Amino acid sequence: MASSLAPAPSLSPSLSPSPRRVAVASAVGATIEWYDFFLYGTAAGLVFEKLFFSGLSGPAAQFASFGTFAVGFLARPIGGFVFGHFGDRLGRKKMLLLTLVIMGAGTAAIGLLPSYDAIGWWAPVLLVTLRVLQGIGVGGEYGGAVLLAVEYAPAERRGFFGSFAHIGVPGGLLLASGAFSLASLLPDEAFLAWGWRACFVASVLLLAIGAYIRLSVMETPAFALVQERKEVSRMPLRDLLAAQPRRLLLGMGTRFIEGFTFNFFSVYLLAYVVTTLGLPRSLALGGVMVGAALGVVLVPITGALSDRVGRKPVFRVGAWLALVVAFPVAALVQSADEVAVFAVFVVGLGLLYGTIYGPLAAFWSELFDTRYRYTALSTLYQVSGVVASGLTPLIAAWLVTRGGGSLWLVAGYNVVVAAISLTSARFLPETRGRDLDAAVHGEPAQHVLEPTPAR
Numbered sequence: 165m166a167s168s169l170a171p172a173p174s175l176s177p178s179l180s181p182s183p184r185r186v187a188v189a190s191a192v193g194a195t196i197e198w199y200d201f202f203l204y205g206t207a208a209g210l211v212f213e214k215l216f217f218s219g220l221s222g223p224a225a226q227f228a229s230f231g232t233f234a235v236g237f238l239a240r241p242i243g244g245f246v247f248g249h250f251g252d253r254l255g256r257k258k259m260l261l262l263t264l265v266i267m268g269a270g271t272a273a274i275g276l277l278p279s280y281d282a283i284g285w286w287a288p289v290l291l292v293t294l295r296v297l298q299g300i301g302v303g304g305e306y307g308g309a310v311l312l313a314v315e316y317a318p319a320e321r322r323g324f325f326g327s328f329a330h331i332g333v334p335g336g337l338l339l340a341s342g343a344f345s346l347a348s349l350l351p352d353e354a355f356l357a358w359g360w361r362a363c364f365v366a367s368v369l370l371l372a373i374g375a376y377i378r379l380s381v382m383e384t385p386a387f388a389l390v391q392e393r394k395e396v397s398r399m400p401l402r403d404l405l406a407a408q409p410r411r412l413l414l415g416m417g418t419r420f421i422e423g424f425t426f427n428f429f430s431v432y433l434l435a436y437v438v439t440t441l442g443l444p445r446s447l448a449l450g451g452v453m454v455g456a457a458l459g460v461v462l463v464p465i466t467g468a469l470s471d472r473v474g475r476k477p478v479f480r481v482g483a484w485l486a487l488v489v490a491f492p493v494a495a496l497v498q499s500a501d502e503v504a505v506f507a508v509f510v511v512g513l514g515l516l517y518g519t520i521y522g523p524l525a526a527f528w529s530e531l532f533d534t535r536y537r538y539t540a541l542s543t544l545y546q547v548s549g550v551v552a553s554g555l556t557p558l559i560a561a562w563l564v565t566r567g568g569g570s571l572w573l574v575a576g577y578n579v580v581v582a583a584i585s586l587t588s589a590r591f592l593p594e595t596r597g598r599d600l601d602a603a604v605h606g607e608p609a610q611h612v613l614e615p616t617p618a619r
Contacts, residue, residue: 187328194329197332199335200302202336202430204233228288240546251311253397259304263304270294272364272367314529322529333521344363348445421486421581434448452513454514455514471526475527476592476594478522482519482520
């Protein structure tokens with residue numbers, strides 16, 4: 165019995181990297197991959213309708229641009245299923261390196277694409293193809309990045325260390341909006357000709373940095389233990405659906421307010437403020453940057469808070485805040501007051517998103533067994549993300565057209581989404597301190613550990 169629980173020799177204390185080092189590696193790698201993915205969202209709101217859909221006019225061009233943004237989310241479940249499967253069979257680290265290469269290559273290639281005026285409809289066709297490649301890459305990356313941090317962390321600090329993988333989302337947005345802000349300092353002609361392209365091509369350098377960091381990290385102890393016990397699942401998705409379908413569906417429900425909040429404020433509202441309200445692009449990008457920077461700070465804070473009070477209470481606070489401020493946000497944006505609009509971006513991407521997202525890395529990971537945890541997180545995040553995230557700009561754009569240009573219908577949709585997530589969380593168990601190595605058959609055993617003081 166004792167020998168079956170012994171750690172794998174390759175992960176002895178003298179050789180294993182510290183949880184802090186692994187968490188930082190997870191954060192840096194995730195930030196780079198999300199930079200690639202969100203760079204596209206920023207460009208879809210500000211550039212692509214002019215360069216790749218100039219054959220269309222008015223709202224049709226914007227719908228087409230946001231449509232290609234959504235395509236990336238449609239492709240993400242493919243990456244999630246493929247890399248989740250092999251991540252549960254071969255290990256987390258190998259898949260993380262491969263997804264990084266896919267993302268970096270696809271993003272750099274977008275920066276080199278000729279425009280519609282140069283090659284006609286081949287331009288949007290190639291753009292969609294590369295967006296699919298991005299979606300597959302980030303679809304496989306998410307689960308591995310989270311598990312790299314969570315499965316190395318001690319139980320009493322899993323919320324804090326796990327949240328480092330989630331820093332990658334606001335961190336990637338901060339880098340993407342920052343890169344576009346610098347490029348926007350160029351004259352409009354130079355910005356459209358090559359300025360935005362430089363942001364995409366720079367992905368090659370970030371790819372090299374991310375690969376170097378991830379090569380320095382070893383396989384997670386939790387997966388190594390499954391290998392040692394010879395309990396590696398042959399068909400992780402089948403085992404997941406057989407053992408825990410209810411938790412998977414409810415977990416997807418909690419994802420809705422997270423996906424809506426991020427993509428509404430960072431993609432749709434960015435375009436709405438600039439194109440519909442006619443406010444300066446620099447104001448909108450500045451608000452996104454400050455909000456994302458605040459999110460980078462709040463994500464680990466709320467992750468650490470979930471180690472003390474629980475995952476669900478912290479998540480619920482964020483979801484309730486998102487519900488309560490939905491209509492005030494719409495009113496402030498429609499006032500077209502620059503200070504109010506700037507504050508909306510900061511509150512949405514900083515306070516709301518930081519509170520919602522911080523505890524979710526540990527919460528979602530602790531719901532599932534190690535044997536199929538990579539598949540579970542990838543499926544939960546990527547399948548629900550098609551509607552929760554990818555379609556948000558399209559849904560918001562449609563609701564605005566139905567509402568005569570106002571945001572009131574979008575605010576109502578926000579309330580519905582928050583209610584779905586709050587209801588889903590109500591029927592999920594609190595997972596703080598669960599023993600990730602506990603043998604699980606059917607519903608996971610809740611081995612709750614008393615937290616020790618934070619160090």
